[in-house]
Amino acid sequence: MNKEVLITRLRRVIACLLFLAVVLCLVWSKPMFDPNKGPSAPADTKGSFSPGTYKSSIKGFGGEVEVTLTIGENGGIVDAEIVGEGETPEVGGAAIPKLREQILEKQATDVDTVSGATITSTAVKKAAAVSLAQAGGPAVDEGPKAADGNLFIAGTYTGTSKGFGGDVEVTVTVSENSIDDIKITGDHETENIGTFAVSMLPERILSAQTTNVDAISGATVTSSAILRALQNALTEAGCDIDKLPAAVAKDSNAPKTDKTLDCDICIIGAGGAGMTAAINATENGKKVILLEMMPYVGGNTTKATGGMNAAETHYQAEQGIKDSVEVFIEDTMEGGHQMNNRDLVTVMAKNSAAAIDWLDSIGAPLPKVGFSGGATNARIHAPEDGSGVGAYLVTRFLNKMNELNIDVMYETKATELISKNGSIVGVKATSSDYNYTINSKAVILATGGFGNNQDMIVKYRSDLKGTVSTSAPGAMGDGIVMAEAVGADLVDIDQIQLHPTVEQGTSMLITESVRGDGAILVNQEGKRFTNELLTRDKVSAAELEQTGGYAYIVFDQRLRDGLKAIEKYVSIGITVQADTIEDLAKQIDVDPNVLSETLKTWNKAVADKKDAEFGRDTGMEKDLSVAPYYAIKIAPGIHHTMGGVKIDTKAQVIGTDGKPIPGLFAAGEVTGGVHGGNRIGGNAVSDIVVFGTVASNSAIAYCDK
Numbered sequence: 047m048n049k050e051v052l053i054t055r056l057r058r059v060i061a062c063l064l065f066l067a068v069v070l071c072l073v074w075s076k077p078m079f080d081p082n083k084g085p086s087a088p089a090d091t092k093g094s095f096s097p098g099t100y101k102s103s104i105k106g107f108g109g110e111v112e113v114t115l116t117i118g119e120n121g122g123i124v125d126a127e128i129v130g131e132g133e134t135p136e137v138g139g140a141a142i143p144k145l146r147e148q149i150l151e152k153q154a155t156d157v158d159t160v161s162g163a164t165i166t167s168t169a170v171k172k173a174a175a176v177s178l179a180q181a182g183g184p185a186v187d188e189g190p191k192a193a194d195g196n197l198f199i200a201g202t203y204t205g206t207s208k209g210f211g212g213d214v215e216v217t218v219t220v221s222e223n224s225i226d227d228i229k230i231t232g233d234h235e236t237e238n239i240g241t242f243a244v245s246m247l248p249e250r251i252l253s254a255q256t257t258n259v260d261a262i263s264g265a266t267v268t269s270s271a272i273l274r275a276l277q278n279a280l281t282e283a284g285c286d287i288d289k290l291p292a293a294v295a296k297d298s299n300a301p302k303t304d305k306t307l308d309c310d311i312c313i314i315g316a317g318g319a320g321m322t323a324a325i326n327a328t329e330n331g332k333k334v335i336l337l338e339m340m341p342y343v344g345g346n347t348t349k350a351t352g353g354m355n356a357a358e359t360h361y362q363a364e365q366g367i368k369d370s371v372e373v374f375i376e377d378t379m380e381g382g383h384q385m386n387n388r389d390l391v392t393v394m395a396k397n398s399a400a401a402i403d404w405l406d407s408i409g410a411p412l413p414k415v416g417f418s419g420g421a422t423n424a425r426i427h428a429p430e431d432g433s434g435v436g437a438y439l440v441t442r443f444l445n446k447m448n449e450l451n452i453d454v455m456y457e458t459k460a461t462e463l464i465s466k467n468g469s470i471v472g473v474k475a476t477s478s479d480y481n482y483t484i485n486s487k488a489v490i491l492a493t494g495g496f497g498n499n500q501d502m503i504v505k506y507r508s509d510l511k512g513t514v515s516t517s518a519p520g521a522m523g524d525g526i527v528m529a530e531a532v533g534a535d536l537v538d539i540d541q542i543q544l545h546p547t548v549e550q551g552t553s554m555l556i557t558e559s560v561r562g563d564g565a566i567l568v569n570q571e572g573k574r575f576t577n578e579l580l581t582r583d584k585v586s587a588a589e590l591e592q593t594g595g596y597a598y599i600v601f602d603q604r605l606r607d608g609l610k611a612i613e614k615y616v617s618i619g620i621t622v623q624a625d626t627i628e629d630l631a632k633q634i635d636v637d638p639n640v641l642s643e644t645l646k647t648w649n650k651a652v653a654d655k656k657d658a659e660f661g662r663d664t665g666m667e668k669d670l671s672v673a674p675y676y677a678i679k680i681a682p683g684i685h686h687t688m689g690g691v692k693i694d695t696k697a698q699v700i701g702t703d704g705k706p707i708p709g710l711f712a713a714g715e716v717t718g719g720v721h722g723g724n725r726i727g728g729n730a731v732s733d734i735v736v737f738g739t740v741a742s743n744s745a746i747a748y749c750d751k
């Protein structure tokens with residue numbers, strides 16, 4: 047190669063590198079999403095405004111919204127730049143490009159409000175109108191305005207905003223300077239999560255007399271929707287939202303008052319296990335204190351969607367279902383890779399039918415019996431109307447607790463177990479105002495798991511770092527830490543269950559019942575790849591082997607009609623829907639021929655009662671043939687921490703010396719041993735009801751000693 051050729055080539059390489067660098071710089075310097083990137087109006091658009099650039103800003107939902115209008119030589123609006131960095135991205139932020147498009151198209155600022163984004167829309171429209179007025183446009187109507195010195199125009203006003211499951215409506219009654227009454231309707235919000243925000247926020251708002259109050263943690267989507275709807279209503283009442291009092295920040299260093307309380311049994315955690323224990327102990331005449339760190343009850347129990355496994359129940363007998371306690375035990379052991387503590391499993395299985403009877407007796411029947419992954423027989427018991435078992439039970443437990451006058455000490459976090467001469471004699475707890483010393487004859491730990499505590503997840507399973515979790519906010523592992531501090535032993539602590547069907551964007555768990563009722567899983571190639579009703583670990587592992595580590599759960603209208611839980615998935619927008627399999631395939635970018643072949647093969651397997659491909663033999667009562675068809679993209683998520691505090695068959699906590707720690711009992715997800723290496727769907731609810739009762743009975747007996 048001669049020197050000249052070499053130099054030319056070198057020059058070309060340098061030019062290419064420079065070009066690449068410039069392109070990269072441009073890409074990097076560009077914002078991720080530019081709401082103003084849509085087409086502008088033609089430069090010669092005609093109008094009656096004065097050419098130039100006009101800017102103004104108005105307060106939106108999360109800060110100032112600035113609108114810059116450019117008027118072209120011919121007097122038309124040729125561009126509208128809208129900046130609202132503080133707006134909620136998926137609500138107000140998403141509305142901005144739509145508003146811009148309308149302003150340019152209509153050549154005016156009185157455009158349609160974007161539904162669900164009233165505050166941002168109003169701010170954009172007002173700011174645009176002010177800018178246009180500067181350009182000689184119509185004078186701006188300021189809207190209703192309270193009289194000088196007043197906050198509101200007295201009256202009753204209604205505002206709406208988009209919540210988790212649909213519109214949330216707030217009706218507020220105000221006099222000149224006070225918010226007097228608030229009514230919130232949010233019928234589509236998640237039961238026992240969003241609904242708590244609906245019931246709790248009015249009091250917070252009324253006492254603070256402002257919209258600047260904290261969201262209910264764990265229910266932030268519903269809380270934000272309520273506060274937005276309230277702002278909309280108050281704007282109608284002529285209120286300048288900026289003039290409302292600021293949030294009263296609690297001084298975290300403010301001294302707390304010491305308070306001592308006494309009871310027979312202190313129960314830590316008001317999830318399923320804690321509430322069961324509290325009801326049972328109170329019905330047996332014991333004075334109970336029930337601590338709950340969150341502002342609401344329910345914990346992970348609320349999120350249980352499938353049902354409760356129980357064998358030899360009257361519902362099974364009535365429905366002609368043959369099952370036995372022995373098969374239940376073997377299924378659980380098999381599902382848990384024989385790692386389970388057989389004695390604990392036996393207690394759970396033997397007492398499961400009685401637990402179903404007890405639920406009947408407190409007004410929480412679970413009559414619908416079906417199949418679930420890993421179960422030989424139809425054993426999972428669910429509410430009649432197909433609603434999620436957890437939220438259903440939590441509502442009924444709460445009703446029963448109200449009937450028995452059991453008060454929950456909300457937002458009170460247990461921090462330490464009080465030990466005296468090796469026995470547990472109480473609990474230290476803290477709230478925003480008090481440091482409690484609770485003296486009790488016995489303590490029941492019912493604090494749930496640690497699925498939401500990334501540090502603990504990483505400590506025990508570093509391979510799961512960063513994995514999405516379906517756990518409730520209180521699943522922080524506090525009970526495990528407190529128990530260890532008084533010498534408790536832990537079992538199977540690294541056994542963490544992944545649930546195979548979690549929608550990753552929302553962490554929404556798609557209940558096992560969807561597969562139990564006949565849904566299939568397909569990969570991005572449109573093919574089934576597993577028996578969908580194998581145990582959760584196996585299905586999760588199979589998914590992780592597919593392209594991208596995800597799959598689609600596919601079902602039809604018949605299945606949707608029979609399962610209320612599906613309505614939630616549809617309402618939060620995670621389902622893809624189509625009138626034909628081919629259309630569904632197109633929407634999820636799967637080959638339509640392959641998907642329709644997969645469905646044909648599956649429907650034939652259902653008709654023949656033989657799944658030649660993967661040997662599935664349950665959840666095959668109905669095929670998938672009733673349009674419309676649905677698909678949800680899913681992947682595994684952290685669902686249940688199966689290990690925890692070691693207990694014996696009486697739910698006594700066992701110390702590292704192998705002996706029970708006197709006065710300390712535990713039940714539910716905080717314990718280990720029941721589920722071994724893999725929890726069968728439907729066994730968590732059996733665990734909390736059976737062991738909640740066992741722990742309660744043991745604590746009662748201990749108190750009476």
Ligand code: ADP
Binds near residue numbers: 318340344520716
């Ligand atoms: P389980 O299914 O075992 O009943 P849940 O997750 O349903 O478990 O309920 C556990 C409850 O315990 C949750 O409501 C959670 O907020 C509460 N909790 C966890 N840690 C504490 C703590 N330190 N103090 C008070 N409550 C707690």
